Every structure is written in C-alpha cells, then in structure tokens.
Amino acid sequence: MSPSHPIEYSPSHPVSRVRRRVLLPVLAALAALPAHAADDAETLAPVLVTANPLGLDQPLAPATVLEGRTLSLKRGSTLGATLDGEPGVSTTGYGPWVARPIIRGMDGDRIRILQNGVGIVDASALSYDHALPQSPLSAERIEVVRGPAALLYGGNAVGGVVNTLDNRIPSEPITTPQGRVELDYASANRAREVAADFAAGTERFALHVDAFHQDSGLLRIPGYARSARLRAVDGVDQPQDQLPNSDGRADGAGVGGSLFWDNGYLGLSYGIYDANYGSVAEPSVRLRMHQDQLKLAGEVRDLAGPIQSVKFNLGYTDYQHMEIDDGTVGTQFKNRGYEGRIEARHAPLGPLQGVIGAQFANTRFAALGDEALVPETQTRTAALFALESWQASNNWLLQLGGRLEHTETSPAPATDSRFAGSSARSFAAGSASLGAQYALTPALKIVANGGYTERAPTFYELYANGPHAATGQYLVGNADAQKEQVLSFDLALRYGERHDQASVGVFYNRFRNYLAELNTGRYRNDAGDVVDRDEPDALPEARYSSVAAEFYGVEFSGGTRIYDAGSRFFDLSLRGDYIRANNRDTGEPLPRIAPLRMTLGASYGDGNWLGGLDVTHAWAQDRVPANDLPSDAYTTVGLNVSYQFRLQQVQWLAYLRGDNLGNAEIRQASSVLRDIAPEAGRSVKVGLKAAF
Structure with missing residues (x-):
C-alpha cells in the first residue's frame, strides 16, 4: 500500500512555501492534482498541526500523518484499525467496531484522542468494549504524535496524541464550492460505508456540511473464534468461521460555518454520532451509543503588541450509551461536559518564538445499572502551558515546553454501598520537555527529546468497584493512588530528500506509580462478595496498583524511489517497531504489548495508475504476565490498485484493496480478547471517491 512517511523537514523543502492553517481543505487540494503529482505531494512531508502551534518547518515531535490518497487506501472502520501498524501504534482490537489506538504500549487515559485539537468526551478509555464516537470517514487528516512533545495536551498524553482534523469550522474563506463523496464495500463482513461533505462560501462567510453511514454483518474469520490454546484449556471449539455478535452500524453528520474578517475568523459547528453494535465478548449484549457536539473556534491574527495572534477552541459534548442484554438495558453510561483551549503566540523575545496557552475542562460521568463500575463523578481540570523555540544556528534548533495542571475529581454522595467512603481528590501536576535537533546536512538530522510528565489518576482508577464483563474481571480502584511520574526520552536519526524518507529512533519511558490492573488472586461475585473460583459467577479480582514500570523500544520507517521516469516510478518502503514493557520491581512483563512487527511495501505508479503490495510479519509474543496466554506469529499480505482521473471538474479515485x-x-x-476474537480473514475492499 502507499506508505505514510515520517515528518521530515529541510529549510529548502518546497513544503515550507505551503500556507499553514489548521483546517485546510486537504483532500480537495490533493484531488485537484494529477494522479502521480498527488502521490508526489503525499511523499513530501505535510505540515504538522498537532503539538506544533508555532507552525514551524522543523517540529521535533516524532509523528505520522495520514491524508489524501494514503488515508483512503489505508482507512479501516475504526480509528484504531486505521492507525494499526504505523510506527509505535497498535490497537485494542475488541472486534470490528471497537478499536482504540495504543501508542508505545500505552492505552486508555495515557493516550489523548483529539478532534480538531480538542479532547473528546466519551467513555472509550474506561472500557475496551466502548467504541470511540469518531469515524475515520469524516476525517480529512489524521495526525499521531508520540513521545514527550505531546505533553502540551496534558499528563494523559504521556503515551501520545491522536488528532483527527475535519473542516466543520472552516478557518479560511471558501470562494469556490468544494466537496467529496466516497463509498466502499468490504467482503469480510459485508461492510458498506458512504461519506459526503460539501463546503461553499464567500470572502466573508463559509458553510460546511457532512454526513456518513457505516453498517456491516458478522465478521468472517479463518477457523475458530477461540484460539487453540484456549480451546485446549476449556474444551470449547465453537463458534467457527464467523465472529458472533460482530455486526453493527454507525451514522453521523455535522454542519458548521465561519465568519471571516481581514485578520481572523469565528466559527460554530454542531455534530452528531449514533451507533449500534454488538459486544463480541458477550453474544447477547448490544451497545447503543449517541453523542451530540457543539463547538466554537476562532483566531485573531496580526495583532500589535506583545501578543501576535490568539487561537481558541471550545467544545461541549453530551454523550451516552446503553448496554442492552437480551433486549433489557443493563447499564447506561453518560458523560457530559466541555473542554476549551486557548493559544496565544507572542512576539519574538530575542531569539525565542513561542506560544502560551490555557486549557480547561469540566465533565460529569455517570454509570447506572448492572455494570456501574464507578460512582457519578465530576472531573475539573485547568492548565497553563508554554512552548518556546530557538533557532540557535543553521544547524541547531532547540525547543522547551512546560505545563502546569490542576485536576479535581468529586464523586457524588454514594447511593450504592460499594462506593461508600469515596472522597474527592485533587492533584497538581507539572510537566516539562526539552528537544533539540542538529542538522548534519540539510537532509540528515539528529533529533533528541526528553521530558518529565505527571499524570493524575482518573476517576475510574480511584473509585472503580464492580464486575467488568468486557475484561472478565471484578475491578477495584485505588482510592489512595498518587500521581504517575514518568521520565521520557527519544533519540532519532531522520533523513528526508524528495522521494527518499527515513527515520529510525529509540525511546525509553521510566514510570513511578504506574497504575496497572493486577490480579490479586482472589475471586468475587457480581455482588462483590469474595468467593471460591469454582462458583458459577466468580470473577478474578483485579486492582489498580502502583508499580514501577518501564517502556522502551525502537521505531523505524522509510521509503525510497528506486525507479523514476516522470509519470512512472517504483518505490520501496519499510516500517516497523519493537516495544518492551516491564514491572521494574518484579521484572515481569506488562500485559498486552505488541511484538516485533515489520512491514515491507512496494508501490508502482504509471500515470493515473498506482499499485501497492505490503507484506507484514508480526513475531510471536511470549513475554506475557503470569496467567496470561501468549500470541502466535502471523504474516499477512495486502494488495491495492487505484486509478485517479478527472471528468469535467470532478477528480475521481477508484480503488481495490x-x-x-x-x-x-x-x-x-x-x-x-485475542483468544476469543481474531481479526478478519481474507477480505476484498472496493471503493470510489469523487472530489471537486
């Protein structure tokens, strides 16, 4: 498949002449190019938005960007499936409808999921069976930032940041109507997807509308749903060939508009997301999800005085989902609240360029019913942050960032005896990062990043007390949990020149008070009573425990053009990663860590045609905690062919994958769920996109 590339920059790189705005209509711009030119445009390094508020040509963050044709060819039904296999990124993989990204072995509240730079308000970090209320179909661009540079988004971005960008609030005038329609079909689960968006306006006003629909049947799998190891333990062979309760559907739509003046804009948008899908761990359970979002964004540029520009984003979300067992609502989750972010770019202070900013959020989470793991809890956060950059010479670039954050969690008075005694907690957390880049040549650079981050425990890590069917555990929080503290280091060698891109880097994260779900050896029933393991409803007890932990590994990616004859070219690419995570006190490996993975890709372009071949090998993962099962190695082969052409004013892209x-x-x-829910078997996907 057409590879994504690491973010590489050179002072003389043509991309430095591109106008830098957060919500550029990327897809429409790329679609207006001839097929081979569009591919070249994606080979050039796109401008990074996330964790780069200065819009610099040389951000230091290790990052990946998917957009344009690359995004269309790689897109999966979920955000996790779309990003899985990118350097340092794996997925929670809870069936075809639920897959949240994992970055460098970290997931849940250690990965910040953003939409246009503002955090989403949902329940996906709480449980593996809770889907993200986001569809890759509505995204024009997806950015992944790894490592210490992500700290500007808070302690819960210690693993990294995933930011999806759309154009619901246009940031620039749209004087020529533009739009997109895209549809595809995948054979593995008879998945049908369609998305459309349209934008038009004048020099002073722009309007954007979009909508999408996804639905699928049961997922076809190669052989048994249960692994051979699990079948040997429990003696159960069925089900086979299809993954039970893996069907679902999702719909979404949005409308937004902006008013423009000479040095800024102000915009408002409203979006909805609605889904109904099955839990592959519980054949009789369906999840119905609904989200309403209202967002306000704007920017004022070219100001006189110490502040040169101010940009802000504010979002309010009303989220809820119900877990329905045999037609009866068992548990209902609600999360309502707002988050805002303000960034102000100051005038140069001698050699320093920088931004200062503030972020604030207030959410109220409630879980009602059979699986009410936590009490109703209000969480308030407020933070100040800054990022400064110094181009010390033609070869040296330095960046320094810092953030101070206050978090308060307040549980409501207990109406359930399980939560009696839960008390409010408050935390003051600080983070700092230092990055440096040295250019050995205009194309070859050494980049180093280091940081110290503190993360406040979330409400569920503090107050959880109840059965959790999604993981088959009885989960108990740690009311005395302290802040996580982590030292993080990155070191990378990057090369970028025209069609040749490469990056190889190592990272190390050293945690103090890492909150891990560890089995205690005891068993409890649904009522919370300690029971023998042979009891019919006995669940192993897991408690959030503070441990000393470390995560380290290597990430690499790159591509080279070995044949170039104008409209004809042949590229080779290689990407992969390796991660190890340990409890430093015991030496025991931490759970759910992806093994060594490597993907070799080749692509050939001829005029409007583009073809790609990927071979991915994942080694076996034998480093698992006690009472956990290892996973076997596997090799996959992927193939795609696409044809891009223009009819009248419409640019078309047809693809087969x-x-x-x-x-x-x-x-x-x-x-x-790896031992009861494998990934899809052989699948063919056909798609068509029209853009104008």
Missing part, C-alpha cells in the same frame, strides 16, 4: 490475502489467523497481542 485486498487484505490478509493468505487468510492468516491474526490474534493481536495488544487485544484483551
């Missing part, structure tokens, strides 16, 4: 053509049994080591 084959996934897992060898019908390999894929069990993600990072998935809590």
Whole structure:
C-alpha cells in the first residue's frame, strides 16, 4: 500500500512555501492534482498541526500523518484499525467496531484522542468494549504524535496524541464550492460505508456540511473464534468461521460555518454520532451509543503588541450509551461536559518564538445499572502551558515546553454501598520537555527529546468497584493512588530528500506509580462478595496498583524511489517497531504489548495508475504476565490498485484493496480478547471517491 512517511523537514523543502492553517481543505487540494503529482505531494512531508502551534518547518515531535490518497487506501472502520501498524501504534482490537489506538504500549487515559485539537468526551478509555464516537470517514487528516512533545495536551498524553482534523469550522474563506463523496464495500463482513461533505462560501462567510453511514454483518474469520490454546484449556471449539455478535452500524453528520474578517475568523459547528453494535465478548449484549457536539473556534491574527495572534477552541459534548442484554438495558453510561483551549503566540523575545496557552475542562460521568463500575463523578481540570523555540544556528534548533495542571475529581454522595467512603481528590501536576535537533546536512538530522510528565489518576482508577464483563474481571480502584511520574526520552536519526524518507529512533519511558490492573488472586461475585473460583459467577479480582514500570523500544520507517521516469516510478518502503514493557520491581512483563512487527511495501505508479503490495510479519509474543496466554506469529499480505482521473471538474479515485490475502489467523497481542476474537480473514475492499 502507499506508505505514510515520517515528518521530515529541510529549510529548502518546497513544503515550507505551503500556507499553514489548521483546517485546510486537504483532500480537495490533493484531488485537484494529477494522479502521480498527488502521490508526489503525499511523499513530501505535510505540515504538522498537532503539538506544533508555532507552525514551524522543523517540529521535533516524532509523528505520522495520514491524508489524501494514503488515508483512503489505508482507512479501516475504526480509528484504531486505521492507525494499526504505523510506527509505535497498535490497537485494542475488541472486534470490528471497537478499536482504540495504543501508542508505545500505552492505552486508555495515557493516550489523548483529539478532534480538531480538542479532547473528546466519551467513555472509550474506561472500557475496551466502548467504541470511540469518531469515524475515520469524516476525517480529512489524521495526525499521531508520540513521545514527550505531546505533553502540551496534558499528563494523559504521556503515551501520545491522536488528532483527527475535519473542516466543520472552516478557518479560511471558501470562494469556490468544494466537496467529496466516497463509498466502499468490504467482503469480510459485508461492510458498506458512504461519506459526503460539501463546503461553499464567500470572502466573508463559509458553510460546511457532512454526513456518513457505516453498517456491516458478522465478521468472517479463518477457523475458530477461540484460539487453540484456549480451546485446549476449556474444551470449547465453537463458534467457527464467523465472529458472533460482530455486526453493527454507525451514522453521523455535522454542519458548521465561519465568519471571516481581514485578520481572523469565528466559527460554530454542531455534530452528531449514533451507533449500534454488538459486544463480541458477550453474544447477547448490544451497545447503543449517541453523542451530540457543539463547538466554537476562532483566531485573531496580526495583532500589535506583545501578543501576535490568539487561537481558541471550545467544545461541549453530551454523550451516552446503553448496554442492552437480551433486549433489557443493563447499564447506561453518560458523560457530559466541555473542554476549551486557548493559544496565544507572542512576539519574538530575542531569539525565542513561542506560544502560551490555557486549557480547561469540566465533565460529569455517570454509570447506572448492572455494570456501574464507578460512582457519578465530576472531573475539573485547568492548565497553563508554554512552548518556546530557538533557532540557535543553521544547524541547531532547540525547543522547551512546560505545563502546569490542576485536576479535581468529586464523586457524588454514594447511593450504592460499594462506593461508600469515596472522597474527592485533587492533584497538581507539572510537566516539562526539552528537544533539540542538529542538522548534519540539510537532509540528515539528529533529533533528541526528553521530558518529565505527571499524570493524575482518573476517576475510574480511584473509585472503580464492580464486575467488568468486557475484561472478565471484578475491578477495584485505588482510592489512595498518587500521581504517575514518568521520565521520557527519544533519540532519532531522520533523513528526508524528495522521494527518499527515513527515520529510525529509540525511546525509553521510566514510570513511578504506574497504575496497572493486577490480579490479586482472589475471586468475587457480581455482588462483590469474595468467593471460591469454582462458583458459577466468580470473577478474578483485579486492582489498580502502583508499580514501577518501564517502556522502551525502537521505531523505524522509510521509503525510497528506486525507479523514476516522470509519470512512472517504483518505490520501496519499510516500517516497523519493537516495544518492551516491564514491572521494574518484579521484572515481569506488562500485559498486552505488541511484538516485533515489520512491514515491507512496494508501490508502482504509471500515470493515473498506482499499485501497492505490503507484506507484514508480526513475531510471536511470549513475554506475557503470569496467567496470561501468549500470541502466535502471523504474516499477512495486502494488495491495492487505484486509478485517479478527472471528468469535467470532478477528480475521481477508484480503488481495490485486498487484505490478509493468505487468510492468516491474526490474534493481536495488544487485544484483551485475542483468544476469543481474531481479526478478519481474507477480505476484498472496493471503493470510489469523487472530489471537486
């Protein structure tokens, strides 16, 4: 498949002449190019938005960007599936409808999921069976930032940041109507997807509308749903060939508009997301999800005085989902609240360029019913942050960032005896990062980042007390939990020149008070009573415990053009990663860590045609905690062919993609359900996109 590339920059790079705005209509711009030119545009390094508020040509963050044709060819049904296999990124893999990104072995509240730079308000970090209320179909661009540079978004971005960008609030005038319609079909689960958006306006006003629909049947799998290891333990062979309760649907729509003046804009948008999907761990359980979002964004530029520009984003979300067992609502989750972010770019202070900013949020989470793991809790956060950059010489670039954050969690008076005694907690957390880049040549650079981050425990890590069917545990929080403290280091060598891109880097994260779900050896029933393991409803007790932990590994990616004859070219690419995570006190490995993975890709372009071949091998993961099962190695083969052409004023892209053509049994080591829910077997996907 057409590879994504690391973010590489050179002072003389043509991309430095591109206008830098957060919500550029990227897809429409790329679609207006000839097929081979569009591919070249994606080979050039796109401008990074996330964790780069200065819009510099040389941000230091290790990052990945998917957009344009690359995004269309790689897009999965979920955000996690779309990003899985990018350097340092794996997925929680809870069936075809639920897959949250994992970055460098960290998931849940250690990964910040953003939409246009503002955090989403949902329940996906609480449980593996809770889907993200976001569809890759509505995204024009997806950015992944790894490592210490992500600290500007808070302690819960210690693993990294995933930011999806759309154009619901246009940031620039749209004087020529533009739009997109895209549809596709995948054979593995008879998945049908369609998305459309349209934008038009004048020099003073722009309007954007979009909508999408996804639905699928049961997922076809190669052989048994349960792994051979699990079948040997419990003696159960069925089900087979299809993954039960793996069907679902999702719909969404949005409308937004902006008013423009000479040095800024102000915009408002409203969006909805609605889904109904099955829990593959519980054959009789369906999840119905609904989200309403209202967002306000704007920017004022070219100001006189110490502040040169101010940009802000504010979002309010009303989220809820119900877990329905055999037609009866068992548990209802609600999360309502707002988050805002303000960034102000100051005038140069001698050699320093920088931004200062503030972020604030207030959310109220409630869980009602059979699986009410936590009491109703209000969480308030407020933070100040700054990022300064110094181009010390033609070769040296330095960046320094810092953030101070206050978090307060306040549980409501207990109406359930399980939560009696839960008390409010408050935390003051600080983070700092230092980055440096040295250019050995205009194309070859050494980049180093270091940081110290503190993360406040979330409400569920503090107050959880109840059965958790999604993981098959009885989960108990740690009311005395302290802040996580982590030292993080990155070191990378990057090369970028025209069609040749490469990056290889190592990272190390050293945690103090890492909150891990550890089995205690006891068993409890649904009522919370300690019971023998042979009791019919006995669940192993897991408690959030503070441990000393470390995560380290290597990430690499790159591509080279070995044949170039104008409109004809042949590229080779290689990407992969390796991560290890340990309890430093015991030496025991931490759970759900992806093994060594490597993907070799080749692509050939001829005029409007583009073809790609990927071969991915994931090694076996034998480094698992006690009482956990290892995962086997697997190799997959993927193939795609696309044709881009223009009719009148419409740019068309037709594509055919084959996934897992060898019908390999894929069990993600990072998935809590790997032994009962494998990935899809052989699948063919056909799609068509029209843009104007």
